[in-house]
Amino acid sequence: MAFVTLQTPRSPHSSTKNVGAEQQCRQFPRSRSKSKMATTHDAEALITSHDPHHPANLICELCKKFYTLGWVTGTGGGTSIRDGERIYIAPSGVQKELMKPQDLFVMDYATREYLRRPPVLKPSACTPLFMAAFTLRGAGCCIHTHSKDAVLVTLLCEAAGTDVFEIQKLEQIKGIPKGYGEEKKGNLGYHDRLRIPIIDNTAHEEDLKDTLEAAIQQWPDTHAVLVKRHGIYVWGKDVAQAKTQCESLDYIFQLAVEMHKLGLPWIPK
Ligand SMILES: CSCCC(=O)C(=O)COP(=O)(O)O
Ligand SMILES: [Zn+2]
Numbered sequence: 096m097a098f099v100t101l102q103t104p105r106s107p108h109s110s111t112k113n114v115g116a117e118q119q120c121r122q123f124p125r126s127r128s129k130s131k132m133a134t135t136h137d138a139e140a141l142i143t144s145h146d147p148h149h150p151a152n153l154i155c156e157l158c159k160k161f162y163t164l165g166w167v168t169g170t171g172g173g174t175s176i177r178d179g180e181r182i183y184i185a186p187s188g189v190q191k192e193l194m195k196p197q198d199l200f201v202m203d204y205a206t207r208e209y210l211r212r213p214p215v216l217k218p219s220a221c222t223p224l225f226m227a228a229f230t231l232r233g234a235g236c237c238i239h240t241h242s243k244d245a246v247l248v249t250l251l252c253e254a255a256g257t258d259v260f261e262i263q264k265l266e267q268i269k270g271i272p273k274g275y276g277e278e279k280k281g282n283l284g285y286h287d288r289l290r291i292p293i294i295d296n297t298a299h300e301e302d303l304k305d306t307l308e309a310a311i312q313q314w315p316d317t318h319a320v321l322v323k324r325h326g327i328y329v330w331g332k333d334v335a336q337a338k339t340q341c342e343s344l345d346y347i348f349q350l351a352v353e354m355h356k357l358g359l360p361w362i363p364k
Pocket of ligand 2: 239325
């Protein structure tokens with residue numbers, strides 16, 4: 096699995112000022128899981144590694160970076176990685192930038208059973224959405240952000256009466272893949288039109304599953320779905336692709352918002 100290098104490995108002996116999600120919950124209890132899953136050596140081995148490319152380390156590092164971009168602010172948003180038969184999932188309702196590998200859930204892809212459940216914590220409410228990207232699109236990583244510009248473009252599209260964000264003739268469009276399958280290999284070109292479907296928000300994150308799956312079926316080439324007044328889900332075959340696509344899209348959304356403020360059309364005449 097190809098991972099992007101995010102930073103040099105931290106020394107196993109170095110101290111850290113961050114508190115993990117379990118500690119956050121001890122300080123500010125939110126919800127208590129009834130299950131008391133035993134902490135086995137095998138379960139701990141799933142999230143213990145000095146390799147910065149290990150999914151458990153990567154999720155924590157990515158969420159720290161995403162926090163600085165305003166993508167996972169106030170416990171919103173998150174990231175999940177599929178590594179073969181293992182799915183790595185963040186806990187729900189915690190400050191995502193403070194997570195530690197030991198706060199993560201690990202699910203078996205085939206059985207959907209949790210191989211590791213940290214005590215007290217609950218798995219992210221985004222889990223069914225992440226699973227949709229893994230199962231329907233063979234993704235290796237799915238990122239959910241609450242980026243302000245992603246939300247703003249959904250509002251601009253809502254005001255324009257459309258449930259598809261469309262834009263053309265921006266260099267960064269080349270950062271987005273054409274689609275799936277042999278004939279859709281490679282990325283969009285400068286003259287191609289980028290289209291991202293928008294679904295309505297629901298009261299509870301997990302209830303987005305059916306409409307997100309329907310949008311994926313209706314837009315078989317899309318690598319992202321915007322959620323009205325909420326944010327975006329972006330996926331890729333691996334962490335590097337999901338991350339760079341998410342960055343490219345967010346850059347495009349920022350431009351779109353600025354273009355709108357300047358009275359410029361997203362599709363040049
Ligand atoms: C203020 S965040 C509301 C929930 C949400 O939209 C989200 O993305 C985070 O869900 P999680 O269960 O992972 O905390
Ligand atoms: Zn969300």
